[in-house]
Amino acid sequence: xxxxxxxxxxxxxxIFRQGEPAECMYVVQKGEVELVVESEYGFKQxxxxxxxxxxxxxxLFAEKARFATARAVQDTWVVTLDEKAFVGRLHQDxxxxxxxxxxxxxxxYEQDHLLMRGYFDxxxxxxxxxxxxxxxxxxxxxxxxxxxxKRLWQxxxxxxxxxxxxxxxxxxxxxxxxxxxxTALGNTIKGVLxxxxxxxxxxxxxxxxxxxxxxxxxxxxxxxxxxxxFLNLWGRVEHPEIVATFSCxxxxxxDHVGLAQLHKAAHKALSDSKKAGNQIMLAPPPxxx
Amino acid sequence: MQLVANSRVGIVxxxxxxxxxxxxxxxxxxxLGLPIEVDIYESRDFTKHGPTGCNMCAGVVSExxxxxxxxxxxxLPSSQVVQRGIDSxxxxxxxxxxxxIHTPVNEVRxxxxxxxxxxxxxxxxxxxxxxxxxxxxxxRRKGANILPMRVTGLxxxxxxxxxxxxxxxxxxxDFLVGAVGVNSATLxxxxxxxxxxxxxxxxxxxxxxxxxxxxxxxxxxGSSLHIFLLDIPRLKFAALxxxxxxxxxxxxxxxxxxxLIQQFMExxxxxxxxxxxxxxxxxxxxxxxQPGQACHxxxxxxxxxxxxxxxDRVAMVGDAAVTRLYKDGIGAxxxxxxxxxxxxxxxxxxxxxxxxxxxxxxxxxxxxxxxxRFIFWITLxxxxxxxxxxxxxQMVKDEQPMPGQRRxxxxxxxxxxxxxxxxxxxxxxxxxxxxxxxxLMATLRAWLAHLRTNR
Numbered sequence: 233x234x235x236x237x238x239x240x241x242x243x244x245x246x247i248f249r250q251g252e253p254a255e256c257m258y259v260v261q262k263g264e265v266e267l268v269v270e271s272e273y274g275f276k277q278x279x280x281x282x283x284x285x286x287x288x289x290x291x292l293f294a295e296k297a298r299f300a301t302a303r304a305v306q307d308t309w310v311v312t313l314d315e316k317a318f319v320g321r322l323h324q325d326x327x328x329x330x331x332x333x334x335x336x337x338x339x340x341y342e343q344d345h346l347l348m349r350g351y352f353d354x355x356x357x358x359x360x361x362x363x364x365x366x367x368x369x370x371x372x373x374x375x376x377x378x379x380x381x382k383r384l385w386q387x388x389x390x391x392x393x394x395x396x397x398x399x400x401x402x403x404x405x406x407x408x409x410x411x412x413x414x415t416a417l418g419n420t421i422k423g424v425l426x427x428x429x430x431x432x433x434x435x436x437x438x439x440x441x442x443x444x445x446x447x448x449x450x451x452x453x454x455x456x457x458x459x460x461x462f463l464n465l466w467g468r469v470e471h472p473e474i475v476a477t478f479s480c481x482x483x484x485x486x487d488h489v490g491l492a493q494l495h496k497a498a499h500k501a502l503s504d505s506k507k508a509g510n511q512i513m514l515a516p517p518p519x520x521x
Numbered sequence: 522m523q524l525v526a527n528s529r530v531g532i533v534x535x536x537x538x539x540x541x542x543x544x545x546x547x548x549x550x551x552x553l554g555l556p557i558e559v560d561i562y563e564s565r566d567f568t569k570h571g572p573t574g575c576n577m578c579a580g581v582v583s584e585x586x587x588x589x590x591x592x593x594x595x596x597l598p599s600s601q602v603v604q605r606g607i608d609s610x611x612x613x614x615x616x617x618x619x620x621x622i623h624t625p626v627n628e629v630r631x632x633x634x635x636x637x638x639x640x641x642x643x644x645x646x647x648x649x650x651x652x653x654x655x656x657x658x659x660x661r662r663k664g665a666n667i668l669p670m671r672v673t674g675l676x677x678x679x680x681x682x683x684x685x686x687x688x689x690x691x692x693x694x695d696f697l698v699g700a701v702g703v704n705s706a707t708l709x710x711x712x713x714x715x716x717x718x719x720x721x722x723x724x725x726x727x728x729x730x731x732x733x734x735x736x737x738x739x740x741x742x743g744s745s746l747h748i749f750l751l752d753i754p755r756l757k758f759a760a761l762x763x764x765x766x767x768x769x770x771x772x773x774x775x776x777x778x779x780x781l782i783q784q785f786m787e788x789x790x791x792x793x794x795x796x797x798x799x800x801x802x803x804x805x806x807x808x809x810x811q812p813g814q815a816c817h818x819x820x821x822x823x824x825x826x827x828x829x830x831x832x833d834r835v836a837m838v839g840d841a842a843v844t845r846l847y848k849d850g851i852g853a854x855x856x857x858x859x860x861x862x863x864x865x866x867x868x869x870x871x872x873x874x875x876x877x878x879x880x881x882x883x884x885x886x887x888x889x890x891x892x893x894r895f896i897f898w899i900t901l902x903x904x905x906x907x908x909x910x911x912x913x914x915q916m917v918k919d920e921q922p923m924p925g926q927r928r929x930x931x932x933x934x935x936x937x938x939x940x941x942x943x944x945x946x947x948x949x950x951x952x953x954x955x956x957x958x959x960x961l962m963a964t965l966r967a968w969l970a971h972l973r974t975n976r
Contacts, residue, residue, distance in 0.1 A: 234606040234744045235647075235765075236599045237587060239628040259591035262599055284594045309599065311591045312628060321589060324885075325856075327863060330552070331594040 237261050238311040241304035247288075250301045254291030256314045260284065263308025267300045279339065280305065286332050292318070364418065370432030370440045375491045377442065382485075389451035389484040390494055391441040392502045393421070393458075396477045396510060398437035405474060413466070413476055420462040424454065448484040448514045455480050455512045477510040487517040522833060522871040524550075524696060528557045530865075531684050531694035532665075533672050533707055535563025536576050536636075538839025538854035539700030540656035540665075545862035547663040553866065559664070560694075562686060564671040567654035568638050575637030576653055577704055577820035578850065579728060579762055579771040580604070581746070582632040584624075584941035586852040595659070597632060601650045604764035607631035610746040610938060612917070613790040614910045620917050621745065625925040625932055631746070631939055633762050633769075640730045640767060640815035647735060647765045652851075675710045682714070682834055696870045698861065699830075699837040703821045708841055716832030720841065722824040727772040727782055729817035730764075737796055737812070738763050747794055748938050750904050753784055757897060758847055760938070761794055767815060773822065773847050779803060822847070826887040831875035836861050843883045846893040849940030853886055893944035896937060911971060912964025919963060929956050 238261040241247055247258065250270055258265075260281050267278040267287060278300055281287050291298050292315055304310075322328055365373065374390055381388040395401075395413060402410035414437065421431055421439060432440040443451050459478070466476055481502025488494040497515035505513035524530070530546060532539045543559045550557045567574050582597070590597065597603055606629035612620045624630065634652035643649060661667055670686035675697070677683065682697035684690075701707045703723050711718055733741065742763035749759040757774040772785060785791060786801050795801075799812045823844045830837035838861045839854040860882040868874040903909045913930065920928040933951055936942040950956065 234608065234629060235603050237597060237603060237606050237629050237632055259594075259596065261591070261596050284591075284596050286592065286594075311588060311596070311630065312626065313588050313592055314626075317585070317588070318592065321585075321592075325859060327549070327859070328589065328592055332592065335594075 236309045238309040241265075241308050241310060243304055243306050243308075245304050247302040247304060247310060248298050250298050252298045254288060254296055254298055254315075256312045257286060257288040257292050257318065258302070259286050259311045259313065261309040261311050263310075264305035265302050265308055265310070266305050267302055269300045278343075286335055289332055289336070363422070364431055364433035364439075367432060367434035367440065370430065370434070370442065371491070371495070373430055374442055374494065377444065378485055378491060378494070381445075386445050387447035387450075387484055387486065389441075389443040389446045389448060389482055390498050391443065391451060391455060391480055391482040392498050393417070393439040393441065393455075393478050393480045394502060394506065395437040396479055396506070401474070401476060409471070409474065412470065416466050416470055417462055417478065420465055421458055424458045424461055446484070448482060448487060451482045451484060452512055452514050455482065459512065479505040479508075479510060480512045481505055481515065482513065483515040488515065493518070522874075523869050524555070524557060524865055526556055528695040529692075530557060530559045530696045530698065531682065531692065532559065532561045532698040532700055533675075533684065534700035534702060534705070534839075534841075535561045535565075535657050535660075535667060536653055536700060536702055536839065536854070537656055537851050538702075538841075538858045539563065539698065540653070540660045541855055541858035542698050542700060542838050542861055543660040543665040544656070544663050545859050546866065547660070547665060549862055549866045551663075555866070558666070559660075560666045560668055560692065561657070561660060562668050562670055562672050562684065563657065564669060565637075566669065567636070567651040567657065570638045570641045572637075572816060572818070574651065575635075575816075575818075576702075577728060577818045578636045579760070579769055580634045580636055580652065580764070581607070581762060581848070581939070582634055582652070583849040583852050583939055584630040586849065586855055587630050587632060589852075589855065597634075597652075598655065601648070602634055602652050602655045603632045604635060604649060605633040605744055607633055607746050607762075607939075608744050610748055610935065612748050612750065612914075612934065613794075614750045614914060615752045615788075615790065615904075616907070617910055617914050619790075620914050622917060622928075622931045622935060625928065625935065627925065629744075631941075633764055635764065639764070640732070644766060645735055649765055672707050672710065675714050677714070680834075695834065696865055697835045699835065699841050700839050700858075702840040703823060711835070711837065711841070714832075714835060716835060717829045718832070718837065719828040721827045721843070723821035724775070724824050725777060725819045726774075726822045727770070727777045727817065727819055729770040729782075730767045730815045731770065731795075731799075731801070731813065732767050732815050733796070733799070733812050735766055738766065738768060741794055741796060742768055746938070749785075749790060750900065750910065751785070751788055751790060752904055753781070753788070755781060756785060756904075757901070759785060761791075777819070825890075826883060830883065831872060831879060833872045834870050836865070836870075836875055836879065843886045843890075845886060845940060846890040846944070847897070848938075852940060856882060856886065889943050889945050892948050896944055896948060900937075908964065908968045908971070911967035912960060915967035916960055916963035919959075929953075929959065 260283050262283055265281045269276045269278055287302060377388055428444055430442040481498045483494050483497035483501060488497045501513040501515040505511040532543050539561055543561050547559055565574055608629045609621055609623045636653050638651045670690055672684055672686050674685040678693045681693050683693045699711045703721060708720050747761035755774045760771045762769040805814055805816050823840055826843040827837060830842040838857040840850060842857050844850045844853040860879050864875055864878040868878050903913060916930040920931055933947055936947050
């Protein structure tokens with residue numbers, strides 16, 4: 233007996249194909265639909281949609297051809313909304329679009345995120361400096377080590393070091409001095425840190441440090457040592473005439489649980505320390521003001 | 522006058538219009554980051570079987586509403602709320618063969634539902650829940666308080682509306698919504714609030730639930746809406762709506778009485794839709810498990826819009842304000858509920874705000890109903906004149922081999938009887954010269970053929 237609404241697509245059946253002209257959009261009534269992009273390199277799944285999700289709307293607003301293929305993952309019931317009727321209703325009640333806009337925004341956010349990751353990946357691997365890991369590798373390592381730290385009940389610290397006014401210094405004294413500065417700081421860090429700790433270099437003038445089994449207070453002591461030894465090396469031996477300092481933000485597990493949180497906290501601490509000038513700052517645990 | 526943080530909204534009536542007003546108020550307030558409190562007064566329990574839990578309605582959710590709700594991200598949970606997906610309708614006309622018309626896009630987009638929990642408990646494996654309960658639950662999940670109380674009075678408390686309910690309950694609100702329909706005595710209480718509100722003019726229809734069982738329904742009705750254009754005076758519209766175990770009979774017209782119902786049930790066109798052994802009588806069989814009428818009711822139907830359905834801090838929605846002529850009342854409830862919520866949250870709750878932003882929406886529906894009345898006036902001629910009916914049926918038959926979008930007559934009939942399009946749109950379609958010429962040709966052909974066979 234028919235108690236379902238919409239049109240039935242059997243498992244594996246194609247609802248629309250990439251490149252086909254579009255005249256309507258769809259809402260999943262019951263079941264699952266996947267959006268797949270086909271290219272010369274093969275298939276790539278973009279999204280899996282469930283009951284209540286809208287799809288095929290992009291073609292109504294932007295292109296007149298489908299940019300992806302929609303396929304029923306299981307036996308799926310789908311309600312179609314034809315373009316003309318829907319646009320008419322949209323003009324009578326614009327708030328009807330809110331659900332769709334929210335979904336589109338969500339999808340754009342996710343895709344941007346993926347895109348950015350891919351972009352940074354290439355960017356930072358290209359600027360790889362021997363002896364230092366890349367940004368992407370460092371983040372991946374932090375993620376991995378965090379699960380290990382969680383399992384072993386150990387602490388872990390993540391620090392970001394940024395040279396103060398690096399652009400101004402480089403503009404004033406030239407690129408050679410700039411490179412010298414980076415090398416000196418890199419060597420200092422490597423000299424102070426234990427061998428198993430990891431140092432990454434990214435951006436123009438930033439270093440990322442992963443300190444194993446080190447809690448926040450210990451990390452502050454380590455970074456303080458780095459600062460003293462850098463002042464010694466740079467200020468007394470190499471270029472006493474040029475004043476160079478750095479700022480540092482530290483976040484540690486288990487104060488911050490989760491990669492994104494740790495990362496965000498470290499960046500926040502760094503920007504705070506920049507504001508204060510030439511400081512080493514430890515991010516406070518999130519529940520404290 | 523505006524809704525601000527922690528404003529309190531009272532909604533009297535938890536049918537579709539009340540539940541949806543509550544839902545949209547909370548949903549949009551959430552988007553604005555505005556915490557508001559919503560109370561919905563509903564004394565009925567829609568999970569109860571029989572008349573106590575029922576809201577007296579034929580229970581057809583139109584194509585346009587299914588699509589709009591889908592776009593809102595509210596898909597109807599099919600196998601619970603939907604009694605039957607309607608994919609076609611069968612047109613029965615006096616002394617002519619039946620015509621089956623399938624949906625233009627080959628897709629099930631009309632739902633037959635129960636507003637209460639149905640006449641009695643399901644006898645087979647197919648279970649169901651009530652449409653009104655589903656909507657009210659949706660509002661509850663958004664954060665509305667459902668108060669199962671009967672409202673006994675409405676009053677003003679320092680310029681704010683106050684709701685009095687049984688058990689000495691009294692609460693003052695910043696904004697009061699009347700979603701009481703036209704069948705409830707509470708409607709008159711809104712008249713007592715002293716704004717110049719006049720309830721809509723009403724007329725009585727007839728609804729009856731007939732038990733046939735799952736197999737018999739499938740055999741005699743299928744998944745089709747059965748529509749009758751019969752030469753019975755005073756009867757404007759008649760339909761059979763198949764549900765899981767029952768079929769709903771819906772009769773609309775002027776002064777529907779027992780004689781008219783009897784006459785309708787005894788016409789051969791109606792008899793052939795039921796098993797030959799079914800004995801129909803006006804007496805309800807109540808709980809007996811055999812074919813026959815389980816319950817019936819005479820709900821009121823709007824004939825026109827209400828006058829001044831809003832004032833400072835008060836607004837009426839759904840049937841109590843305006844509804845679509847003869848059909849798609851739930852669709853009108855959705856439109857008015859949403860327009861009311863948008864006005865209250867984004868513009869204000871004073872009378873001028875409603876006049877400027879809410880009234881046009883009500884007027885659009887009322888205007889469309891006038892066109893609808895004209896269309897139904899024309900269908901009266903079709904009910905009365907045999908040659909016109911023949912022409913129409915001929916045109917539908919001629920169209921069947923064509924692709925969906927080009928079946929003009931089928932689409933006009935489909936939209937007229939299912940409430941899928943506005944009456945205005947339907948009228949414009951019939952005014953197209955091509956439609957007119959085709960209809961004329963079909964009528965002539967049908968009539969000539971009829972004369973030839975008679976000779």
